[in-house]
Amino acid sequence: MVAERAGTSIATVSLVVNGKDRGRVSAPIAERVRAAVDELGYVVDHAASSLARGSGDLVVLIAPDLSNPFFAEVIRGVRDTLGDRYQLVLSVTERGQQPAVADVRRFERLRPAGILVEAPADHQDLVASVPVVQLDAPGEPGAVNYDLEPGVQQLVAHLAGLGHRRIGYFDGTSRAATFAVRRRLLETAARAAGIAVSPVVARADLTVDAATEVATTALDAWLDDDVTAVVAAADTLAYGVLRVAGSRGVAVPGRLAVAGFDDLPSSSVTAPALTSVALPGADLGRAAALRLLTTFDGGAAEVPSLPTRLVVRASTAG
Amino acid sequence: MVAERAGTSIATVSLVVNGKDRGRVSAPIAERVRAAVDELGYVVDHAASSLARGSGDLVVLIAPDLSNPFFAEVIRGVRDTLGDRYQLVLSVTERGQQPAVADVRRFERLRPAGILVEAPADHQDLVASVPVVQLDAPGEPGAVNYDLEPGVQQLVAHLAGLGHRRIGYFDGTSRAATFAVRRRLLETAARAAGIAVSPVVARADLTVDAATEVATTALDAWLDDDVTAVVAAADTLAYGVLRVAGSRGVAVPGRLAVAGFDDLPSSSVTAPALTSVALPGADLGRAAALRLLTTFDGGAAEVPSLPTRLVVRASTAG
DNA sequence: CTGAAAGCGCTTACAG
DNA sequence: CTGAAAGCGCTTACAG
Numbered sequence: 182m183v184a185e186r187a188g189t190s191i192a193t194v195s196l197v198v199n200g201k202d203r204g205r206v207s208a209p210i211a212e213r214v215r216a217a218v219d220e221l222g223y224v225v226d227h228a229a230s231s232l233a234r235g236s237g238d239l240v241v242l243i244a245p246d247l248s249n250p251f252f253a254e255v256i257r258g259v260r261d262t263l264g265d266r267y268q269l270v271l272s273v274t275e276r277g278q279q280p281a282v283a284d285v286r287r288f289e290r291l292r293p294a295g296i297l298v299e300a301p302a303d304h305q306d307l308v309a310s311v312p313v314v315q316l317d318a319p320g321e322p323g324a325v326n327y328d329l330e331p332g333v334q335q336l337v338a339h340l341a342g343l344g345h346r347r348i349g350y351f352d353g354t355s356r357a358a359t360f361a362v363r364r365r366l367l368e369t370a371a372r373a374a375g376i377a378v379s380p381v382v383a384r385a386d387l388t389v390d391a392a393t394e395v396a397t398t399a400l401d402a403w404l405d406d407d408v409t410a411v412v413a414a415a416d417t418l419a420y421g422v423l424r425v426a427g428s429r430g431v432a433v434p435g436r437l438a439v440a441g442f443d444d445l446p447s448s449s450v451t452a453p454a455l456t457s458v459a460l461p462g463a464d465l466g467r468a469a470a471l472r473l474l475t476t477f478d479g480g481a482a483e484v485p486s487l488p489t490r491l492v493v494r495a496s497t498a499g
Numbered sequence: 500m501v502a503e504r505a506g507t508s509i510a511t512v513s514l515v516v517n518g519k520d521r522g523r524v525s526a527p528i529a530e531r532v533r534a535a536v537d538e539l540g541y542v543v544d545h546a547a548s549s550l551a552r553g554s555g556d557l558v559v560l561i562a563p564d565l566s567n568p569f570f571a572e573v574i575r576g577v578r579d580t581l582g583d584r585y586q587l588v589l590s591v592t593e594r595g596q597q598p599a600v601a602d603v604r605r606f607e608r609l610r611p612a613g614i615l616v617e618a619p620a621d622h623q624d625l626v627a628s629v630p631v632v633q634l635d636a637p638g639e640p641g642a643v644n645y646d647l648e649p650g651v652q653q654l655v656a657h658l659a660g661l662g663h664r665r666i667g668y669f670d671g672t673s674r675a676a677t678f679a680v681r682r683r684l685l686e687t688a689a690r691a692a693g694i695a696v697s698p699v700v701a702r703a704d705l706t707v708d709a710a711t712e713v714a715t716t717a718l719d720a721w722l723d724d725d726v727t728a729v730v731a732a733a734d735t736l737a738y739g740v741l742r743v744a745g746s747r748g749v750a751v752p753g754r755l756a757v758a759g760f761d762d763l764p765s766s767s768v769t770a771p772a773l774t775s776v777a778l779p780g781a782d783l784g785r786a787a788a789l790r791l792l793t794t795f796d797g798g799a800a801e802v803p804s805l806p807t808r809l810v811v812r813a814s815t816a817g
Numbered sequence: 818c819t820g821a822a823a824g825c826g827c828t829t830a831c832a833g
Numbered sequence: 834c835t836g837a838a839a840g841c842g843c844t845t846a847c848a849g
Contacts, residue, residue, distance in 0.1 A: 190836045195828055207834060227608035228549040229826035232841045237546070239609075241588075247571035248764070256565055256591060268605065270559075271589040273574060287586065290545035291557075389764035420768045427768070446566070446707035450738045450745070452770030508820045513844060525818060547842035550825045820849080825842105833836080 187217035194218075198225055231292045236311065239293040240267045240473065243284045245300055245355070246276040249387045249417055251443045251462050255299060255316065258466020262474070267294055277386045279357050285309050295473045300357035312476040316469045319362045325469040325484050327359075329366055332458035332489030336440060337370040339456070339491060340410050343498075345438065349379045349403040351396070351413040351422060353387050363414050363442060379406045385418060392421025400425050403437070410438035410497065416445045416457055423451055423496070438497040453495035460489055505535035512536075516543055549610045554629065557611040558585045558791065561602045563618055563673070564594040567705045567735055569761045569780050573617060573634065576784020580792070585612055595704045596620075597675050603627050613791045618675035630794040634787045637680045643787040643802050645677075647684055650776035650807030654758060655688040657774070657809060658728050661816075663756065667697045667721040669714070669731040669740060671705050681732050681760060697724045703736055710739025718743050721755070728756035728815065734763045734775055741769055741814070756815040771813035778807055 187194065189210055196202045197214040206214075217223075231237035242259055244252050256271065263269050272288060274280055279302035286309075288296055295312040307313050307321075315324040340348060350367065353360045371378050383399035385391040392413075400422065403411060413419035419441035426433050433439055433453055441448065444459035464487050472484050505512065507528055514520045515532040524532075535541075549555035560577055562570050574589065581587050590606060592598055597620035604627075606614055613630040625631050625639075636642040658666065668685065671678045689696050701717035703709040710731075718740065721729060731737035737759030744751050751757055751771055759766065762777035782805050790802050 191826090192828080192836060192838095193834095196835095199828080201828095205834070210835085224604055224608055226550075226610070226826050228546045228555070228610050229841090230608075230828075231546040232544075232550055232843085233826080233828040235828095235841075247565060247574055248568070250566065250568045250571075253565035253568075253571075257594065260591065260593070269590070271591070272587070273578065273589070275578070276575060286542055290542055290548075292544070292546050389768065417765075420765055424768045427772075447735075447738055447765045447769070450707065450742045450770060451765070451768050452772070454745075454770070509842090510820060510822095510844080511818095514819095517844080519844095523818070528819085544842050547825090548844075550827085551842080551844040553825075553844095818849105820847105822847090823845090825844085827841085829839090831836105831838090833834105 187214045189214060236292045236294055238267050239291055240269050240295050240297065240470075241272060241288045241291065241293045242269060242297040242299065243272045243274070243280040243288065245274050245279055245357070247273055248276065249415060249443075250445050250447070251415070251460065252299065254462025255466040258463035259297060259470045260466075261463075262467045262470035276388075277354060279355060281305055282307060285313065294477065297469055297473060300355070300359055302356045303358045303361070312473060314469050314473045314476070316465055317357065317359045319358050321358075323472075325465060325472055326486045327460055327465065327489050328486035329359075329362060329458070329489055332491055333363070333366040333370050335491035336412065336456075336458055337367065337374050337376065339493060339497065340438065340440075341374040341376060343438065345376060345410040347377045347379060347406070347408050349381055349383070349399070349406070349408040349411040351392070351399065351411055351418045352384045353414045353418065354384045355387065360414050367412060379403060379408045381406055381408070385421065387415050387417045389417050389420045389424070392418040393424045394421075396421040396425040400429065400431065404431070408437070410434075410440070413439070413441045416441035416443040416448050416455060419455055419457070419496075420451060423453075423455070427452060434495070434497050440497050444492050449494065451496070456494045456497040457492050458489055459492050461487065505532045507532060554610045554612055556585050557609055558587050558613050558615065558788075559590060559606045559609065559611045560587060560615040561590045561592070561598040561606065561617065563592050563597055563675070565591055566594065567733060567761075568763050568765070569733070569778065570617065572780025573784040576781035577615060577788045578784075579781075580785045580788035594706075595672060597673060599623055600625060603631065612795065615787055615791060618673070618677055620674045621676045621679070630791060632787050632791045632794070634783055635675065635677045637676045639676075641790075643783060643790055644804045645778055645783065645807050646804035647677075647680060647776070647807055650809055651681070651684040651688050653809035654730065654774075654776055655685065655692050655694065657811060657815065658756065658758075659692040659694060661756065663694060663728045665695045665697060665724070665726050667699055667701070667717070667724070667726040667729040669710070669717065669729055669736045670702045671732045671736065672702045673705065678732050685730060697721060697726045699724055699726070703739065705733050705735045707735050707738045707742070710736040711742045712739075714739040714743040718747065718749065722749070726755070728752075728758070731757070731759045734759035734761040734766050734773060737773055737775070737814075738769060741771075741773070745770060752813070752815050758815050762810050767812065769814070774812045774815040775810050776807055777810050779805065
């Protein structure tokens with residue numbers, strides 16, 4: 182430890198650097214240490230520190246591929262809540278993959294203070310030697326989730342009110358539980374409202390390009406099946422439908438209404454602007470980070486589900 | 500080290516676990532060790548390992564706030580190139596901030612194998628005890644950059660060909676050098692083509708919402724100044740212009756042509772579809788990761804700048 | 818082919 | 834109020 186050039190012992194430096202010098206180290210000595218630290222540009226070695234201490238100040242957020250801008254919002258919420266006390270690092274899975282046990286294992290090695298897992302693959306047993314909080318993992322105990330029901334109900338009521346009687350569903354390929362829930366809630370609500378859901382199967386990765394490719398064939402199938410509205414499990418999927426409909430001259434919403442989930446920032450500038458069930462990503466991130474912080478302090482407050490609501494725009498409203 | 504339950508010494512376990520047992524440990528013993536490792540779910544402690552070894556297998560990518568989907572592409576490129584040998588972790592700066600020296604310092608503590616810095620604040624001296632590669636940092640030696648000139652030339656030629664003689668520029672607030680370069684190249688090319696650049700100042704964070712807010716007042720100023728086209732330093736900024744123009748009934752491109760930089764996936768579905776200078780993010784990520792990998796092996800190959808080109812869509816073409 | 822030992826840079830009781 | 838010492842879990846020469 183180079184900074185003992187301050188003329189004191191290693192232990193004293195450690196105390197000062199960690200701000201544990203109150204009433205343990207005299208002011209002039211502490212001052213000398215700080216000066217030496219500054220001069221030498223010293224920065225405590227994280228590996229050694231975590232080793233000695235048993236765990237570090239890192240918080241790991243494991244998220245799926247970031248091509249869905251939704252995650253950027255989540256990350257921002259986490260960051261804002263974690264503050265300076267903890268250092269956030271992100272890990273992204275491979276495109277099209279959900280976070281799984283192996284990812285959590287991999288990051289346990291880093292001895293983080295805690296791990297956040299966004300939209301994990303279903304039915305994983307995500308226990309670790311450090312606190313783990315899951316986001317967007319319906320059915321998992323202790324997870325921070327959206328209450329999707331109100332948003333879906335509003336969407337179906339909206340479509341029913343416009344006279345739609347047969348709709349298509351554009352699902353993600355993601356194995357995350359939240360997608361199964363979105364589909365199930367929509368089907369249930371549709372049935373209750375007397376709306377049929379087309380058997381046409383359409384699934385794609387959550388990128389505009391993948392969605393466009395799938396929509397290229399799915400669009401015809403939907404139209405052949407007399408579908409008048411398509412609900413996509415994510416806005417990025419809906420963009421694909423908009424793109425194909427636009428290039429084929431299929432009027433939206435005249436011939437086909439389109440809606441999504443997420444309400445991404447860009448959904449207000451699409452052609453036409455997209456109706457969407459708003460999932461406030463930053464709120465989710467904040468709630469999850471807060472829950473982790475509470476866990477650190479030994480608490481375990483129940484986190485209520487986050488509300489969702491429908492944002493109506495031109496892609497359905499005409 | 501728990502796994503010595505395999506009945507061997509700690510050192511032997513270490514050798515086997517790190518795959519350095521070739522010709523040093525007998526096959527049956529190695530086998531016994533592996534079995535024990537599996538049974539106990541043992542995973543080597545990263546902190547201890549990095550400490551003993553001097554550095555770890557982490558690669559840190561420091562990026563600005565991820566609300567610009569462009570970065571998702573960059574990340575994907577980095578990930579794909581790094582492969583399994585290294586573990587990528589991301590860090591994002593606070594919204595509106597560029598990566599700076601302090602961020603690099605912070606991550607040096609982790610003893611990563613290397614650090615990647617995307618669009619750092621200008622004029623930073625980003626040296627560290629580990630290899631650092633900068634992305635999108637024009638003017639920095641060893642940085643991996645776009646060759647923006649051809650894209651900008653094409654854009655200006657395109658606008659000139661359409662008869663535009665006075666254009667507005669919508670800049671980012673980012674202090675990253677790449678934004679200064681975009682502006683300068685555009686101004687130079689415009690002058691050469693006999694196009695005037697309006698003195699109206701418009702700058703915003705690279706989010707659709709921030710851009711919309713700024714565009715709300717800037718749009719009037721541009722129109723008052725007889726501007727017939729606006730070039731935005733990023734697609735997300737252009738989205739803000741499209742949004743305001745749409746809600747005000749200003750015809751795009753009839754009254755005002757709009758173009759951006761990035762060519763985000765969603766730019767093909769905006770209303771109208773956005774003309775943009777394509778900056779292939781994944782390519783940038785791949786090139787930077789490759790450069791870092793070469794550095795690890797002691798090499799220092801020159802990386803050529805990545806080509807850019809104009810993608811023409813309805814927002815300018817009519 | 819295998820094991821005992823030193824050391825990586827810290828932190829934290831503990832004794833002075 | 835301060836310092837010497839043990840120990841965190843590994844890796845890697847080195848000796849057997």
